[in-house]
Amino acid sequence: MLVVEQLCKSFTTAQGVLPVLQGVDLQLARGSSLALMGESGSGKSTLLHLLAGLDRADSGRIVIEDVPLDTRDETALARWRRDSIGLVFQQYNLISSLDVAANLAFQARLAGRHDPAWTAQLAERLGLTELLQRYPEQLSGGQQQRVAIGRALAGRPALVLADEPTGSLDEASSEEVLQLMLELVAQAGSSLLMVTHSRQLAARLEQRCFLKAGRVQPEPD
Incomplete structure (x- = not known):
């Protein structure tokens, strides 16, 4: 599904070139x-x-589903993100003018894969059924995070990329939401790559990768 080979990335700052990967x-x-x-x-x-x-x-190189990303132009990348990737970032990025129901279905509709029954199941499993007519500003941070997770999974993407998807939740809620997310990812047939600071949460995933100073390191004791 995903192969990364000798990936390097630097940024230019006022102090000079900063190597990150x-x-x-x-x-x-x-x-x-x-x-x-x-x-x-x-x-x-x-x-x-x-x-x-x-x-x-x-x-x-980054190769996803046997296709190197660098062979795609910006238009093709945008289309690929829409159709094949589910993104869950820390900022949620919900659309303020749309209610929960419309936010959940948004990317799946764009990709032409909106399944009302699957979206309704996601809403129920994520505890959002009673909130479908509310707008993002009327939700707590944890509720917004659940909407973002549901939106990412609504189109059954090949790959879900999640940046601290339970970051705004307490420990008990984080465990609950991660377990639910893993079940839904499996049900959607997706692969999951998740950034987390929590070893406890990381232990629930099948593989772990540690970055230090821009390089992959052996798993620390």
Whole structure:
């Protein structure tokens, strides 16, 4: 499903060139899950943005479903994100002018894969059924996060990329939502790559990858 080979990315700052990723290699099998861990500044979010095609690497390769991302132009990347990727970022990125029901269905409708029965099931499993007519500003942070998870899964994407998807929840709620997310990802037939700081949550996923100073490191004790 996903192969990353010798991926490098640097940014130019006022102090000079800042290397962020320095030869990252990783693989994710179809239908499996991987937790991406590391300290702040280790390059986790940068790697997630590169995998989503939101930025370009300086060198190295990202191959998803046997197609290198660097062979796609911006139009093709946008179409691919719409059709094949589910994104769950820390900021939620819900559309303020749409209610919960419309937010849940938004990407699936764009991709031409809206399934009302599946979307209704997602809403029920995520505890959103009674909130479908509310707008994002009327929801708590945890509720908005659940909407973002549901929206990412509504189109049954091949790959779900999640950046701290339970970051606004307490420990008990995080465990509950992650378990639910893993069940729904499996039901959708998707692969999952999740950034997390929590070893407890990372242990629930099938694989773990640690970034340190822009490189993949052995799992620490």
